Amino acid sequence: MQLTNAEWTETEEDIARKAFETAYKREISDLIDSVKHKAISLVEMEDMWNLHDFLSAKRHEVDGKYDYRLPMLVFVFAGLVKDGWLSLNELEGLTSDKIAKISALARM
Template identity: 40%
Template sequence: MQATGWARNEPTWSPEEKKLARKAFEQAYNRQCAALLAKIKEMIASSADPNVIWQVHDYLSEQRKEVDRTFDYRYSVLQQVFGKLLCEGWLTEADLAGLGEDKLKKIKLWATL
């Protein structure tokens, strides 16, 4: 039986690549969460207004939506996700070392779009 549609072009991830990908994904997620935490602390520290808690709430709500849109661990879209994370600085090329050359090329391409 032949694959149809987009599944035909889906990359194959070796067990080692899956481990490396998971590690890189979690590193990027943790970096972004640490940056969010630093921003929230800054927002709170720089304001004497008690209503800053609602500004923090609104900020976190928006950031949660963005994080949920970005951090998608389906293998079919992981190269695009890594490209975006590389472009935004949450990942480095060193974080992706060990992935297949074909995947790295596509990730770098996605990072430029």
């Protein structure tokens, strides 16, 4: 189900880039809020190390999730839709085939 770069029009690439950045900003904003809440709750040294572990895990998760290689975008967008960081409406303008694949994968 991999799509080649040639299967993405310039317009679709623009839509994809905007959607990708929108989802990334949403997730990072949520993460920052979460970290602020956790930081305020620090009481003991162990709390600080737990925050460090949380941040390390989140960095790995986010770095792995946001892969802007065109052949991977259908899978990336499906995950972002499934996780609630993106809606199918925000992908309007992509071919119906791409939207259908993203929608199907997001329901899995």
